[in-house]
Amino acid sequence: MGDSRKRAAALGAATIGEVLTTTGYASVLAQLTAAQQMQLQTYLDALVIDPLVQQEANDVLRKGTKIYGQLVYTDPEAKRRADKVMRAYVPLHQLDDCVRLNLALLLDSKALVPTSDNPDEADYLAKVRKTLEYHGVWLRLSPKMVRDADDPSRWVKDPRHFEVWLSLGPRGDAIPTKTGRIDREALLSTQVIGANYYEKVDQGPVQSTLDREVRRLSSEIDDGMQLHIEIARIRREATIGVVEASDFLGGADFPSMDIWNGPQKILVRAMYLMNAGQIWGARALLIVSAIAVRDAANLLHKYIDKSTSGAERSVKVLKVARTAGKVAEVGLVVTGVGALALSGSAGAGTVAVTESSVDALAEREVGRYLARNPELAGELNQVRLAPGPRGTILGNVKGGHSAGAGEGFTHW
Incomplete structure (x- = not known):
């Protein structure tokens, strides 16, 4: 190593210290062991020494080689001199250029x-x-x-x-x-x-699942609003007195279009949190929005069922309610939290998942998140949502009720 280092220095070979310092890796230089520094320095020296040594040996062999037609003869003494020259060659192995x-x-x-x-x-x-x-x-x-x-x-x-x-x-x-x-x-x-x-x-699984469910719920909100608009149009175009009589006889109460505004605002906020990497918050708002869409669709279905708005529209709005309910279920299990409780909520031997079981689990999970993030609870309290079935939450939360949801949401 000593003779090779001296020769390499005379030939202008770089030192490992110079190489790492000039390239900005001075901190890495301080981490190298003595053996690692020696290995890398040998590699640097070999790059300038070996080509010259090889050239010198080749020159000796060329001078000691005679060609007679098809016969090539190399003087044994030239081979010995070339071998002697090659003793200065620095052998390198496959990974000598790295540590x-x-x-x-x-x-x-x-x-x-x-x-x-x-x-x-x-x-x-x-x-x-x-x-x-x-x-x-x-x-x-x-x-x-x-x-x-x-x-x-x-x-x-x-x-x-x-x-x-x-x-x-x-x-x-x-x-x-x-x-x-x-x-x-x-x-x-x-x-x-x-x-x-x-x-x-x-x-990944969590992000892609939430993305899919957000798109699905957004589509259902659009469908619900279109059905609502269609029914409102039918009411406007009906003969004077017919709608009133139908509603009175059926005990129907036509809900405001505003029932879709709340869940839509919450869904937009969920999308914002997803983009910010706040997955748990986005999940909580997705659940709230999904249950609010379900309740809004059920409220519209209740009106259709009690009036004469048609069975076809009744089926469509029920589809909105069912899909929104499924979105809430997915939101509860997407990160693993609540999956076991929801899967067993209907009891042994059945696959049914009821609205009340979804609401109960949603109350617990959303309440826990809101308790740790009261600013989000404050935002939700400013959003009006359609009331859910008696005994459920998320749309009809009373003060002091639920596991940390606080005052809850203003209901219609």
């Missing part, structure tokens, strides 16, 4: 801390940590590519100037960092980690 670093010294303390309350994110980041620990973070060196001075159309390696980077595994994806410190941005910019984050978190 595994101490992950604990590189990783920012917040790099693997979830930034949302999405359980998929926490699960994925835990897997990322295991991946980092298994494959390791490696320091990599590679000569820069420059144009050949003799032939500018060719690119050749410059053995005195280097690219430096970190990678996942000795030959894995680069971890983009300019200082050697790995923060969250560097991790998610690593190709395999970032791509899987999108798949497992941004498009």
